[in-house]
Structure formats: structure tokens, C-alpha cells
Amino acid sequence: MKNNENFTMSVVLKNKFGTLMRVTSLFSKRGYNINTLHVAPLVENNEYSRIILTSNGDQNIKEQILRQLEKLVDVREAKII
Amino acid sequence: MKANGAEIVIKTLISHGVTDIFGYPGGCVLNIYDEIYKAGESLNHILTCHEQGASHVADGYARATGKTGVVIATSGPGATNLVTGIASAYLDSTPLVAITGNVDSKLIGKDSFQEVDIAGITMPVTKHNYIVKDVNELEETLCEAFRIARSGRKGPVLIDIPKDVQAASCEFHGGLPLPLYDNPVPDDTEIEKITELVKSSERPFIYVGGGVVSAEAEEILAEFAELIDAPAGFSMMGLSAMDYKNPRKLGMTGMHGVYAASVVQSEADLIIGVGVRFSDRATGNIGKYTENAKVIHIDIDRAEIGKNVAPDLSAVGEIKETLTRIVAKLKAENFKQTLTSWNERVTELVTKQQKLFDGSNRNPGDFTPRKIIKAVREYTEDNTPVATDVGQHQMWTAMNYDFGAPRTFITSGGLGTMGFGLGAAMGAAVGTGKRAVLITGDGGFHMNMNELATAVTYKIPVVIVIINNGVLGLVRQWQRQFYGERFSNTTLHRKTDYVKLADAFGAVGFLVKNEAELRNALDKAFEVNDGPVVIDCHIDMDEKVLPMIPPGGSIHDLIIK
Numbered sequence: 001m002k003n004n005e006n007f008t009m010s011v012v013l014k015n016k017f018g019t020l021m022r023v024t025s026l027f028s029k030r031g032y033n034i035n036t037l038h039v040a041p042l043v044e045n046n047e048y049s050r051i052i053l054t055s056n057g058d059q060n061i062k063e064q065i066l067r068q069l070e071k072l073v074d075v076r077e078a079k080i081i
Numbered sequence: 082m083k084a085n086g087a088e089i090v091i092k093t094l095i096s097h098g099v100t101d102i103f104g105y106p107g108g109c110v111l112n113i114y115d116e117i118y119k120a121g122e123s124l125n126h127i128l129t130c131h132e133q134g135a136s137h138v139a140d141g142y143a144r145a146t147g148k149t150g151v152v153i154a155t156s157g158p159g160a161t162n163l164v165t166g167i168a169s170a171y172l173d174s175t176p177l178v179a180i181t182g183n184v185d186s187k188l189i190g191k192d193s194f195q196e197v198d199i200a201g202i203t204m205p206v207t208k209h210n211y212i213v214k215d216v217n218e219l220e221e222t223l224c225e226a227f228r229i230a231r232s233g234r235k236g237p238v239l240i241d242i243p244k245d246v247q248a249a250s251c252e253f254h255g256g257l258p259l260p261l262y263d264n265p266v267p268d269d270t271e272i273e274k275i276t277e278l279v280k281s282s283e284r285p286f287i288y289v290g291g292g293v294v295s296a297e298a299e300e301i302l303a304e305f306a307e308l309i310d311a312p313a314g315f316s317m318m319g320l321s322a323m324d325y326k327n328p329r330k331l332g333m334t335g336m337h338g339v340y341a342a343s344v345v346q347s348e349a350d351l352i353i354g355v356g357v358r359f360s361d362r363a364t365g366n367i368g369k370y371t372e373n374a375k376v377i378h379i380d381i382d383r384a385e386i387g388k389n390v391a392p393d394l395s396a397v398g399e400i401k402e403t404l405t406r407i408v409a410k411l412k413a414e415n416f417k418q419t420l421t422s423w424n425e426r427v428t429e430l431v432t433k434q435q436k437l438f439d440g441s442n443r444n445p446g447d448f449t450p451r452k453i454i455k456a457v458r459e460y461t462e463d464n465t466p467v468a469t470d471v472g473q474h475q476m477w478t479a480m481n482y483d484f485g486a487p488r489t490f491i492t493s494g495g496l497g498t499m500g501f502g503l504g505a506a507m508g509a510a511v512g513t514g515k516r517a518v519l520i521t522g523d524g525g526f527h528m529n530m531n532e533l534a535t536a537v538t539y540k541i542p543v544v545i546v547i548i549n550n551g552v553l554g555l556v557r558q559w560q561r562q563f564y565g566e567r568f569s570n571t572t573l574h575r576k577t578d579y580v581k582l583a584d585a586f587g588a589v590g591f592l593v594k595n596e597a598e599l600r601n602a603l604d605k606a607f608e609v610n611d612g613p614v615v616i617d618c619h620i621d622m623d624e625k626v627l628p629m630i631p632p633g634g635s636i637h638d639l640i641i642k
């Protein structure tokens with residue numbers, strides 16, 4: 001893969017049953033890697049959780065992951081950190 | 082007002098303007114079916130033979146009308162039988178709400194009788210799905226499901242409701258529809274850049290997809306094409322977005338695209354993709370696809386931009402609005418283009434296509450698929466819904482049928498679901514109140530022909546034209562082309578007598594072997610208004626879909642013979 005790079009992503013999503021699976025299922029469905037994953041409720045609002053995950057791919061894949069994550073109904077924000 | 086869960090489901094459907102639902106009862110939806118019973122005339126429920134059939138009926142209904150299709154099934158096998166239908170709707174962005182019952186919430190997770198995790202199963206093929214574990218959340222969830230199915234890029238949403246939640250009561254607020262979510266709006270500079278690029282193009286080509294049909298943007302599309310003097314090619318999903326009488330319409334592009342559309346596309350210096358996702362079947366080799374052309378991509382789904390093709394410019398927004406703004410901008414500048422040499426080249430290619438593919442190189446007596454489709458078209462009106470299954474007959478229909486109104490081509494494009502057609506045609510007939518036509522294959526028809534019984538029971542007028550080649554034709558064609566004519570398991574050797582079959586189901590059937598017999602049968606079939614008619618057309622097993630661009634290929638690899 002050209003311009004393959006590692007990146008870290010923050011995804012804020014509703015702290016509901018099944019939402020973590022929606023995120024991981026999206027990665028497997030689209031063929032993206034998850035290298036590490038950490039999830040915890042937001043300190044300021046436990047109705048939401050933040051996933052910090054690391055993945056890899058080129059610029060295009062990075063963009064695609066963000067765009068696809070943003071389409072998930074339970075996702076409030078997805079960004080590269 | 083107090084209501085129980087099942088009442089909330091049915092009342093919310095009615096509040097959303099739903100008049101027709103499709104489904105199959107069972108233990109875990111008994112409460113819901115009880116409310117359907119009580120709703121009486123205000124809700125028309127069609128009982129199919131199989132939940133897959135119900136899902137395709139709901140899908141066809143939605144495609145033909147633009148409304149949201151609703152399908153109901155019980156837990157376990159009822160729910161899993163919906164999966165192919167939901168996935169077909171997902172790949173073609175059809176708004177669908179699927180409601181499944183599940184076992185009591187206290188039994189969930191215990192491998193109870195007829196328990197499956199349908200939410201887990203359908204996660205990758207729905208826009209969103211829910212398991213409602215508290216009746217207090219049911220009303221809002223149902224309203225939200227309709228809102229999600231219809232907002233932005235449309236698609237299916239599933240709601241799984243355990244039986245105890247259907248029985249439990251809570252306060253009900255009327256189940257009124259929620260306003261749709263806002264669409265992204267391209268800013269003025271993006272629109273301006275697009276108009277500038279369009280103006281500088283000498284050989285523009287508009288590539289139209291299902292998004293245009295879904296947005297009902299056919300009028301502004303035609304105006305745009307006129308203004309910039311460009312020809313238009315279509316993905317299979319977009320084919321009904323322009324009237325065949327419009328000379329700009331070249332037809333389908335891609336793997337089984339028509340000759341002129343594919344060649345024109347390859348010679349364009351600008352491809353303007355509208356409501357398309359540049360699927361592999363439509364583009365072939367991506368590198369070659371954009372070799373000589375700049376690309377503008379207009380779509381409602383931001384994730385589509387750059388997914389398959391990296392465009393030079395893009396606009397993310399509702400398609401009708403976005404095209405309207407582009408047209409307004411061009412008009413404000415008094416822009417009106419005439420591209421004489423480009424359009425002469427287009428005409429030249431269209432003429433060449435007619436010579437190559439109008440069938441004049443065949444014996445006059447040959448009963449060709451093209452003749453069948455052209456004959457059927459003489460009987461249909463511009464707004465007759467036409468459904469297909471998947472295979473050669475589908476491609477022959479896409480290539481030869483003259484679509485005259487939007488939402489008239491009901492076909493499984495993205496998932497390519499054999500068995501889709503009969504249910505979808507029935508749904509289109511129920512939704513539009515018109516006779517529908519199904520053009521199917523002998524393979525695909527055998528997958529869900531049980532629904533013939535449903536069409537008879539509910540007196541649904543569908544003219545079913547089976548293009549019977551005795552083979553799984555499209556697969557066989559690939560075996561001929563790419564697998565050294567090793568025809569593994571594509572010859573059907575079936576003895577099905579479709580005339581007797583139709584009779585056994587309570588319908589009328591005809592067997593035809595030439596054009597005269599076909600016309601005779603069509604004369605009679607189009608007189609029947611209260612049920613399905615089957616016409617079994619025997620054709621040669623070696624008829625091919627041509628031209629063809631092999632997978633991953635480009636226009637240079639076009640197979641003509």
C-alpha cells in the first residue's frame with residue numbers, strides 16, 4: 001500500500017448496547033484494520049463513550065473511515081488525533 | 082392516551098401514512114397481528130408465502146412509489162428470511178422499515194425457541210437497527226426509524242421488538258412523523274467551481290445514477306443536460322431517470338452497457354457523476370476509467386466522494402437542489418452551450434450501435450430476447466413499472482427496454498438478488514395501482530415463484546414474461562468467455578411446465594416459441610386485470626448479452642461478438 005501510515009482516531013458515540021459492535025463491524029465490513037482499541041465513558045457525560053483506536057492505511061482510507069463512521073447514527077464525532 | 086406496544090406499532094404506522102404492509106405472522110408477532118386485525122380497513126396487510134417475498138414486495142412498493150416500504154416478520158426464521166430483502170434494499174438505497182418480533186426480553190440470550198440476534202445479523206445491511214427493550218422507548222424508536230430510513234441517502238432500518246414489550250403499556254403520544262434530518266448543502270464556491278469546469282469542457286458526459294431517481298430530480302437533470310449540450314449515460318439504477326424520447330439518453334454504461342454510452346464515456350473530457358457511486362460494475366478498471374477525463378461527483382452521501390473514484394470536484398448535497406443551483410448559476414450567466422463536433426461524434430456512435438446491435442444481422446425468424454422486450458414495450462405504458470430478476474434477461478431489459486418515466490425500472494442493482502423480481506413487481510403493482518410487468522429468467526423465477534399464489538389471492542395484476550433459455554444464462558456466458566466452455570451446473574434440465582404451473586396456482590399461463598405467439602399471448606395477458614399471467618418464452622440457450630466489458634477491463638477490452 002502506498003503512503004501507508006499509522007494513525008489514531010477518536011470516536012465519540014452513544015453509550016448504548018451494541019454501539020461498539022457497530023464500529024468494529026464497520027471496520028471489518030470495509031476491510032480496515034484495528035490495531036488497538038480503548039473505550040471508556042466520557043467523564044463529563046456518561047451517556048457517551050469515547051473510543052480511541054489506532055489503525056493504518058493511506059490518506060484515502062483514513063478519509064473513508066471517518067466518513068463511514070460519521071454515517072453511523074450513534075456516532076457524534078469522529079476525528080484523527 | 083395509554084396503549085400497549087403492539088397498538089403503538091400499528092398506530093404509529095398509520096400516523097406515518099402507511100396504508101399497505103407486507104408480512105407473515107408467528108408466535109412473537111401475535112400481538113402485532115392482533116392489532117392489524119383490529120385496524121381493519123385502515124391498514125391493508127398482504128400475507129405472502131415467504132418472508133423473503135414480503136421483503137421484496139415492500140422494497141418494490143417503495144421503489145415504485147417513493148414511499149417507505151414496511152415489512153413484518155416473526156422472530157427466528159421469520160426474521161432471518163428477511164435478510165436478503167433487507168440487504169437488497171440497503172445496496173440500492175430503498176427506504177424500508179422492517180419490524181420483527183423477538184422472544185420475551187427475559188428469554189433473550191438463552192437460545193430460546195426461535196430466538197436469533199437479528200439486530201446483530203442485520204447490522205452491516207441496515208442504515209441502523211434497534212432492539213426495543215422498554216415499551217416507553219417504542220414510539221420514539223418507530224418514529225426515528227422512519228426518519229432515518231428517509232433522511233439523506235435512504236435505506237432500510239430494522240426494529241426488533243420482544244414479545245413482552247409488545248404487550249406492555251405506556252403513554253402514547255400519537256406517533257407522528259418527525260421532520261427529516263437536514264442534508265448537507267454545498268457552498269457557493271463549490272457550485273461556482275463546478276460551473277466553471279463544466280463551461281470549460283468540450284466533451285462533457287453526464288453519468289446518472291439511482292440517486293437522481295430517488296431525489297425525483299429528472300426534470301432538472303434534463304434541463305442541465307440541455308443547457309450544457311451533453312449526452313447522458315446511466316447506471317442500471319439510474320436508467321429510468323430520463324425519458325427514452327430524449328435524444329441525449331444513450332442508455333446504460335458499464336460491464337453490460339450499450340455500445341454508444343460506453344464509447345462516448347471513454348471519449349469524454351469531463352464525467353459528471355450525479356447520484357452515482359461509481360461501482361465496479363459501472364467503471365471497470367478505475368485507472369483507465371478516469372484516464373482521459375476530469376470527474377465531478379455530485380451525491381447526497383459524503384462517504385461516496387472518493388470511495389471508488391477520486392473526483393476533481395465534488396458537491397455533497399440533495400441532488401435536486403444541487404442541480405437546481407448549478408443550473409441557476411449557469412442561467413444567471415446566460416450560459417447556453419452548443420457542442421457541435423462532440424454531438425456529431427455521439428450521433429455517429431449511436432448510428433454505429435444501431436448497425437451493430439439492432440438485430441438485423443440475425444435471421445428474421447429468430448426469437449431473440451431483444452424482440453421479446455421490444456414487443457412487451459408495445460403493450461406497456463410509459464409509467465408501467467417493470468421489474469426483473471438477475472441475469473441475462475435483466476441486462477437485455479436494461480439495454481432494450483425504453484423507459485419512459487422515473488421509478489419504472491425495479492431491479493436489484495447492487496446486490497443482484499435472483500428471486501427479487503416477482504415480489505418487487507407485485508409491490509410495484511400494489512403501490513401504483515397499475516399493472517406491473519416482470520421480465521424474469523427460468524433460474525430466478527424458480528427461486529421465489531411461490532409468490533404467484535399471493536398475486537392470485539390478492540388479484541395483483543402482473544404480466545410475468547419468463548425468458549426461458551433453460552440455463553443460468555449469465556453465469557453460463559461467463560463460463561463460455563472465461564472458463565473454457567466448462568458449463569458447470571448452469572444447465573437446468575428442468576421439466577417445469579409453466580402453463581400447468583400457472584394453472585395450478587390459479588393463474589393463466591402461455592407457452593410461446595415465436596414472435597407471433599408472443600403477441601397473441603400479450604394480447605390476452607394485457608386484458609387480465611385481476612391477477613398474474615405467466616408467459617413462458619422459449620429462446621435459444623446460446624443468446625448472449627453483448628457488448629460486454631470484462632471485469633476490471635476498459636473500453637479497449639470491449640467484447641462485441
Ligand SMILES: Cc1ncc(C[n+]2csc(CCOP(=O)(O)OP(=O)(O)O)c2C)c(N)n1
Pocket residue numbers: 470471472473474475497498499500521522523524525526548550552553554555556
Ligand atoms: C440469489 C442469487 N444466487 C446466485 C446468483 C448468481 N447468478 C447471477 S445471474 C445467474 C443466472 C440467472 O439465471 P436465470 O434466472 O435463468 O437468468 P438468465 O441469465 O438465464 O436470463 C446466477 C446464478 C445471484 N445473482 N443471486
Ligand SMILES: [Mg+2]
Pocket residue numbers: 472522523524548549550551552553554
Ligand atoms: Mg435462464
